[in-house]
Amino acid sequence: MILPIFAVFNSPDDGALVERLKRRDPHALAELYDRYGRLAYSLVLRVVRDPAIAEDLVQETFLRVWSRVHSIDPQRNALGPWLLAIARNRAIDYLRSAAGRDRSASIELDESDHAPV
Numbered sequence: 001m002i003l004p005i006f007a008v009f010n011s012p013d014d015g016a017l018v019e020r021l022k023r024r025d026p027h028a029l030a031e032l033y034d035r036y037g038r039l040a041y042s043l044v045l046r047v048v049r050d051p052a053i054a055e056d057l058v059q060e061t062f063l064r065v066w067s068r069v070h071s072i073d074p075q076r077n078a079l080g081p082w083l084l085a086i087a088r089n090r091a092i093d094y095l096r097s098a099a100g101r102d103r104s105a106s107i108e109l110d111e112s113d114h115a116p117v
Helices: 005-009 014-022 026-048 051-071 079-096 098-113
Strands: none
Touching: 014 026, 014 051, 014 079, 026 051, 026 079, 051 079
């Protein structure tokens, strides 16, 4: 069964998961990854268009969530959108970086090399 995307963001046990993350429960981080990892990866991949870079950026996303989990209030903020905003921002930051700009330029050159005549 496929749930609508808004159902992912309204998981009733996200508050409990946030509290476990704040207590530094490593199983909570694994559960968070199981819950949102694929979604974060697909979002980042759409932005950077490179599977290896997307994997690295998703890993950075979860490390950032782990280090900043104390800043989220589960009563005011939903965990899923917060995590996905971090993932999106990591991907955009990558594209704005020198490495991202170099990568984008090479992709554009590759695509123009194969343009229809």
